[in-house]
Amino acid sequence: GQQVMQIPQYQHVQEGEDFTTYCNSSTTLSNIQWYKQRPGGHPVFLIQLVKSGEVKKQKRLTFQFGEAKKNSSLHITATQTTDVGTYFCAGGSQGNLIFGKGTKLSVKP
């Protein structure tokens, strides 16, 4: 079946360091969505990418959608303690939305 693989599973960084999480699909996606879940919280929608090769920025966060629309990445520049949480990608395909397992980010002050 359709799968969305996300790596790494965990990432520990020092505050101020950069962070990247990667998402790979076994099939071509119609869109990719990113969500953030704070500890003890619920997933919150961050962004959606639709076009091949699309790049979008939200302050220190940069989101990319691959040319083949099978992979995506989220890059955070100069992490802060407020970035702590689990980041999920979700790939849209044929009316379904398949979530990755998420990357749990911890930031040491």
Place this chain on the structure above:
Amino acid sequence: ETGVTQTPRHLVMGMTNKKSLKCEQHLGHNAMYWYKQSAKKPLELMFVYSLEERVENNSVPSRFSPECPNSSHLFLHLHTLQPEDSALYLCASSQEAVFREKLFFGSGTQLSVL
């Protein structure tokens, strides 16, 4: 901030109990969802409703019974659950079910089955 409200936040139940989870969305969306979130697993879609009609049921055991009386309210009725059903149950809504874009999640119900 959330336009999707879930109750209760926490629930402990025995295997023979019957309980219900409630979800209400205030966003005017047409689609509502139940997801299960377990440790070390991806979010699992359980049910999808579009304008009160169930459009998807992902092989969920019959001990989970959804109900959608109108487009703003969604329930998940639970009976004779198993310990492995312990998880965070999340309700979500979106504008339409067809595209599954931009889901708004509720705070979830942390369920423990003893």
